[in-house]
Amino acid sequence: MSRRAASILVWIALLAAAGWIVAHAHYTADLSAFLPARPSPAQRALVEELREGVASRLILIDIAGGEGAQRAQLSQDLATRLRANPAFMSVNNGRNVASEIDRRFIFTHRYLLSEQVTADHFTIAGLRSAIAESIDSLASPAGFLARDLLPTDPTGETLQVLGQLSPDTGPRSEYGVWVSANGSEALLVAQTRAAGGDTNGQEQAVGVIEAEFGRLRASIMPAATGIGLRVSGPGVFAVRARATIIREAIRLSVLSSLLIATLLMLVYRSVRTLALGLLPVVSGALAGAAAVALGFGVIHGVTLGFGVTLIGESVDYSIYLLIQARRGLEGNAAAAWISSFWPTVRLGLLTSLCGFASLLPSAFPGLAQLGLYSMAGLLAAAAVTRYVLPALLPEQWAARPLDSLGRGITRRIDRLQSYRQLLWLLPPLAVAVVYAHRGELWNRDLAALSPVSVADQQFDARLRSNLGAPDVSDLIVISAADPDAALHAAETVGARLSGLVQAGELAGFETPARYLPSLALQRQRRDALPTGDVLRTRLRAALAGLPLQATRLEPFIAAIEQARTDPLLDRSALAGTSLASGVDALLAQRGDRVVALVPLRAPATGSHPFAIDAAHVNAALGAALPGVSIAVLDLKHESDALYAAYQSAAIRLSLLGLGVIVTLLLLTLRSIARVVRVIAPLILAVFVVSAALIASRQALTILHLIGLLLIVAVGSNYALFFDRRIAPADAGERTTMLASLFVANLATVLGFGVLAFSTVPVLSALGMTVAPGAFAALLFSALMARPVAPHGVLS
Amino acid sequence: MNLHRRMLLRARGGRILMVFFCAGLIGSAAVPAPATDALDQLMTRLRQHQHGHVSFTEVHISNILDRPLTSSGELFYDAPDRLEKRTTRPKPERMVLENGQLSFERRHKEYRVALADFPQAAPYIEGIRATLAGDRPALERAFRLSFSNSGDQWTLSLIPLDAHVAAEVAAVRIDGLSDVIKTVTVQRVNGDRSITTLGAVLDP
Numbered sequence: 001m002s003r004r005a006a007s008i009l010v011w012i013a014l015l016a017a018a019g020w021i022v023a024h025a026h027y028t029a030d031l032s033a034f035l036p037a038r039p040s041p042a043q044r045a046l047v048e049e050l051r052e053g054v055a056s057r058l059i060l061i062d063i064a065g066g067e068g069a070q071r072a073q074l075s076q077d078l079a080t081r082l083r084a085n086p087a088f089m090s091v092n093n094g095r096n097v098a099s100e101i102d103r104r105f106i107f108t109h110r111y112l113l114s115e116q117v118t119a120d121h122f123t124i125a126g127l128r129s130a131i132a133e134s135i136d137s138l139a140s141p142a143g144f145l146a147r148d149l150l151p152t153d154p155t156g157e158t159l160q161v162l163g164q165l166s167p168d169t170g171p172r173s174e175y176g177v178w179v180s181a182n183g184s185e186a187l188l189v190a191q192t193r194a195a196g197g198d199t200n201g202q203e204q205a206v207g208v209i210e211a212e213f214g215r216l217r218a219s220i221m222p223a224a225t226g227i228g229l230r231v232s233g234p235g236v237f238a239v240r241a242r243a244t245i246i247r248e249a250i251r252l253s254v255l256s257s258l259l260i261a262t263l264l265m266l267v268y269r270s271v272r273t274l275a276l277g278l279l280p281v282v283s284g285a286l287a288g289a290a291a292v293a294l295g296f297g298v299i300h301g302v303t304l305g306f307g308v309t310l311i312g313e314s315v316d317y318s319i320y321l322l323i324q325a326r327r328g329l330e331g332n333a334a335a336a337w338i339s340s341f342w343p344t345v346r347l348g349l350l351t352s353l354c355g356f357a358s359l360l361p362s363a364f365p366g367l368a369q370l371g372l373y374s375m376a377g378l379l380a381a382a383a384v385t386r387y388v389l390p391a392l393l394p395e396q397w398a399a400r401p402l403d404s405l406g407r408g409i410t411r412r413i414d415r416l417q418s419y420r421q422l423l424w425l426l427p428p429l430a431v432a433v434v435y436a437h438r439g440e441l442w443n444r445d446l447a448a449l450s451p452v453s454v455a456d457q458q459f460d461a462r463l464r465s466n467l468g469a470p471d472v473s474d475l476i477v478i479s480a481a482d483p484d485a486a487l488h489a490a491e492t493v494g495a496r497l498s499g500l501v502q503a504g505e506l507a508g509f510e511t512p513a514r515y516l517p518s519l520a521l522q523r524q525r526r527d528a529l530p531t532g533d534v535l536r537t538r539l540r541a542a543l544a545g546l547p548l549q550a551t552r553l554e555p556f557i558a559a560i561e562q563a564r565t566d567p568l569l570d571r572s573a574l575a576g577t578s579l580a581s582g583v584d585a586l587l588a589q590r591g592d593r594v595v596a597l598v599p600l601r602a603p604a605t606g607s608h609p610f611a612i613d614a615a616h617v618n619a620a621l622g623a624a625l626p627g628v629s630i631a632v633l634d635l636k637h638e639s640d641a642l643y644a645a646y647q648s649a650a651i652r653l654s655l656l657g658l659g660v661i662v663t664l665l666l667l668t669l670r671s672i673a674r675v676v677r678v679i680a681p682l683i684l685a686v687f688v689v690s691a692a693l694i695a696s697r698q699a700l701t702i703l704h705l706i707g708l709l710l711i712v713a714v715g716s717n718y719a720l721f722f723d724r725r726i727a728p729a730d731a732g733e734r735t736t737m738l739a740s741l742f743v744a745n746l747a748t749v750l751g752f753g754v755l756a757f758s759t760v761p762v763l764s765a766l767g768m769t770v771a772p773g774a775f776a777a778l779l780f781s782a783l784m785a786r787p788v789a790p791h792g793v794l795s
Numbered sequence: 796m797n798l799h800r801r802m803l804l805r806a807r808g809g810r811i812l813m814v815f816f817c818a819g820l821i822g823s824a825a826v827p828a829p830a831t832d833a834l835d836q837l838m839t840r841l842r843q844h845q846h847g848h849v850s851f852t853e854v855h856i857s858n859i860l861d862r863p864l865t866s867s868g869e870l871f872y873d874a875p876d877r878l879e880k881r882t883t884r885p886k887p888e889r890m891v892l893e894n895g896q897l898s899f900e901r902r903h904k905e906y907r908v909a910l911a912d913f914p915q916a917a918p919y920i921e922g923i924r925a926t927l928a929g930d931r932p933a934l935e936r937a938f939r940l941s942f943s944n945s946g947d948q949w950t951l952s953l954i955p956l957d958a959h960v961a962a963e964v965a966a967v968r969i970d971g972l973s974d975v976i977k978t979v980t981v982q983r984v985n986g987d988r989s990i991t992t993l994g995a996v997l998d999p
Contacts, residue, residue, distance in 0.1 A: 068894065094907070136885055138855060138864055147987065150859060166906065173907050177894035183894075525804040 005389040011388045015283060019749060020292035021665040026294035028199055028242065028300055054585050054772040056196020056598060057089070057636075059205060059233040060463045062180070062189040063213075065226035071186035072225065074216055082190055082213045087205045090581040093188040093773050094171065094178035095779055106575045110157035111563040113517065114163055117525040119789060121155065122535065127542040130155035135548060148303065152555040154548070159715050164514060165579070180466040187467055191585060192235060202235030234459040237452045241760075244453075246303030256311050256754040257281075260747045264315070267743050268322060268401060276392055277318040280381035283388075284314040288377030292369050303369040305755070305763045310374060311353075312751015313714055314381030316744035321385055322347055323740035325399045333398040334390035342386060344726050347668055348717035349382045351661045352573065354714025358657030359706065362648045366655075366762075367706065376501070402743075406466035406735030409742050413782045420783045426684060430691035443699035453759060474612045476509075476621070480628045483571060483587060486596035488518040489628040490526075493598055495623060505613065507601040516575070522568045575790035643702075650702045654709040676725055681780030682683050682715045689773040703762050707769025714770065716775025722785035738782070745778040835931065836943040837949060840974040842929030847872035851880075858986040870996060874917065875928045892924075907926040926969060926976075938967075947973045 063071050079093040111117050120126050122404070131154045138147055149158055171178040171187060178187040191208065194201020213229045257278075264274050268709050287518055292299050325337035356378070359371030434441070452460075480486035490513045500506045517525075528537065535557050539550045567573075571587075574580040586597045602612045619634050624630065665675045685707050693704060718741050720726060728734050752774065755767025825971040848871050855864040868882035876895075882888040890899040898907040926935035934940060937960075938953040955965040961984075979991045 072895070133866070135860065138857060138860070147859070173896060176907070443914065547864075548859070549861065552859060 008602040018286040028299040052195030059190045075186040091409035114157040120507040203239040216775035249305040279383040284377035284381030287380030288373035293374030294635045312748040320731040351716040354660040365697040402739040406739035425468040430687035433691040474600040478596040486594045509604040515579040685776035703765035711773030718778040719781040839930040
């Protein structure tokens with residue numbers, strides 16, 4: 001077998017393997033790409049919350065249009081259907097969800113569940129005051145239940161438990177269901193069984209909601225028009241983001257492929273050459289995706305979107321070959337190109353690889369994926385250009401001369417070169433712009449990386465504020481060895497927080513112990529119950545002067561006797577009640593620990609409205625509990641801190657990447673002066689692009705920063721060709737070189753430029769940075785290159 | 796967690812409260828209108844009132860207690876469907892029916908419940924509202940009506956048609972003078988009874 005056939009066979013085999021891997025890869029698009037791979041304990045809690053916490057499982061539902069009563073009906077029917085669906089742990093629409101089972105359960109276990117149950121409550125004075133209150137309430141608005149309960153529950157424990165379980169605050173409601181502030185929308189909150197990070201599970205849940213709503217709307221009111229449903233929430237965002245990113249990745253790839261193909265068609269004027277020129281691109285894209293799938297197990301949608309940029313850059317190699325290759329003395333154009341140009345292309349490839357390699361150690365999995373994808377992709381594209389394309393080119397093939405294009409570019413460059421002294425003005429100008437905007441350079445919000453559109457984020461924020469802000473941003477995370485220890489710790493935490501609630505530092509808090517008291521507390525309550533005889537004696541004294549005869553309360557005495565021997569409640573005793581979902585939302589097994597969550601609610605008024613002072617909360621929590629870890633987690637603060645850490649890491653990595661590129665150039669070019677001449681235009685391009693971005697009020701994100709690194713990594717490919725030892729001395733060759741660089745640069749600019757129009761912030765940040773940067777890199781390299789001797793002198 | 800709501804709503808005694816709660820309509824400007832009979836005439840006159848604000852005294856007689864309970868306060872009505880009962884004695888309490896929903900406070904906590912969650916009571920409440928609004932067709936959907944009058948005095952008796960409601964509430968009796976409701980009496984099947992007497996017209 002000839003070498004030619006061998007290289008083609010190897011290529012096809014590798015391509016098939018890569019294709020198989022990519023076809024079987026897992027894809028995701030949630031925020032996980034932006035979460036640390038090796039988190040600190042606080043970050044771990046943050047990540048767990050974002051991936052599988054209560055907040056991550058919430059789907060907010062909004063029903064708009066039609067009339068209030070219709071919306072309320074739909075809200076109620078939808079809630080009923082969703083509650084029956086195993087995809088949801090709970091659904092709340094403001095309407096009571098207590099079933100007959102709940103009512104019976106609360107009534108039966110009222111003495112274990114009621115916070116009022118203490119020994120004092122059953123003294124003569126305690127009984128008297130509780131019973132007097134129940135009698136008073138018979139005639140009050142809330143007293144209608146008291147009448148029937150009076151003989152068995154004269155101290156009002158059932159109503160007490162119902163009160164404990166009802167939310168302190170809630171959204172506005174009409175017709176018994178939650179509505180938006182202006183009453184024009186019905187609101188529901190569903191909690192999915194699938195974790196927020198489980199995008200497939202979330203997608204299913206969203207699908208169920210939409211399907212059930214569609215069926216209800218059709219069945220209840222066939223003529224109902226204008227009633228619609230919208231959903232929001234972290235899981236919904238993840239589902240939507242995945243769809244958006246994948247759609248955009250496809251759309252942008254197609255668009256940029258078309259643009260680049262059109263450009264190359266104009267240049268090559270040959271379908272076959274065009275097809276050959278695109279082979280390295282396809283190979284690179286497949287190799288990149290396969291490498292990420294192998295290296296990370298899962299491909300993030302953003303990485304795929306990034307693949308678009310690779311089309312623009314990886315096509316460069318074949319452009320050089322297909323434009324620069326002239327038939328040399330040996331007769332084969334490709335072979336001649338390999339011997340004269342390949343070393344320069346290879347060096348450019350190496351500098352690009354160094355740039356991307358600096359992303360690999362990033363703790364930010366999204367960046368590491370970008371790095372690996374690009375490295376594998378570029379390597380594959382260059383290898384295919386070097387080893388496969390020459391084998392596929394016909395023996396007698398030679399590049400179509402682009403002399404007129406080359407001459408046009410040369411003339412313009414030469415003309416511009418006479419103004420090159422003006423370039424010295426750019427660095428101070430750029431520095432001045434950066435200095436003027438120094439306070440607003442960086443976007444410090446992790447949400448800036450979120451693929452969720454601003455409109456969606458605003459809709460979500462509005463729903464949350466209408467729903468009374470169940471946006472969990474501050475919470476206490478309790479980790480203990482078993483559920484009861486966690487519940488006990490949650491009770492201790494609750495007791496310590498109550499002072500803050502009274503002081504107005506907190507509006508309130510939620511705790512799993514609300515639904516299931518710890519065994520110790522239940523035992524304490526059970527032990528507080530007097531014997532029947534003692535109770536009977538005390539009741540006689542307690543009822544003196546009250547309009548109620550002790551003989552009427554025999555059922556009460558029997559109930560207390562029964563409660564004294566009732567078994568204590570655990571999670572399994574709650575089965576079938578809605579208290580169970582209350583516990584499950586806040587108490588979960590995570591690995592070998594049990595985690596209890598105590599979400600805090602910020603006060604709406606006071607010295608710091610809508611904010612919680614974590615230091616105060618920490619101080620209130622006081623001494624540690626043995627065997628239990630308790631941490632106050634400010635999700636917003638943690639995620640901002642996380643983002644700040646990424647940012648400084650990205651700056652460090654970018655500088656490291658620059659350092660590695662410079663070192664590589666020093667080792668290859670063996671001259672500081674030559675390296676400076678190659679690097680200077682690139683640095684200038686970085687300065688100008690950052691100044692332009694900042695001047696146009698783009699708050700810079702990590703992705704802009706990575707884009708700046710890419711300007712150096714990509715731009716070095718062009719800059720190298722202007723090195724005095726590499727640049728051809730011959731005017732004709734220089735013309736061809738300029739033409740090829742121009743075409744290659746245009747392809748890169750198109751690839752990244754298309755990205756700039758993406759609605760995914762991560763992708764558009766990269767596009768708007770690299771596209772102008774790549775062009776500036778080429779332009780500055782050309783202008784700053786040593787001027788060639790005037791025409792005619794050499795000949 | 797809204798466990799309390801249905802529980803409270805299912806409470807049978809609730810209906811009595813609803814009557815008391817809803818029973819306050821006082822008119823100022825009665826406009827005579829042609830009517831086919833005395834009840835229609837009354838309905839037409841009741842319908843003229845857009846707002847009402849009166850004091851009330853309520854006596855609650857329960858066979859489980861040795862003596863009656865007394866409470867008092869103010870009632871508000873805005874046509875066609877907003878009712879508010881503000882109890883001032885023995886303890887300040889407030890309850891509102893609006894947009895198909897009841898809200899009330901207990902131990903500094905606000906409770907909100909849908910009228911529709913109270914299926915036996917919904918038609919009953921509707922009856923009171925309908926009386927206040929002078930809506931006879933709505934009344935006749937839920938109750939057997941009997942009406943008697945002598946001069947300006949009249950009595951309207953409502954017997955629930957719905958079996959669930961009838962199992963709890965024997966009858967609601969509304970006594971009035973001209974276009975003003977004077978007392979609302981609710982007789983429960985279990986023997987309990989409550990009598991709400993409406994008093995002075997207060998400022999709107």
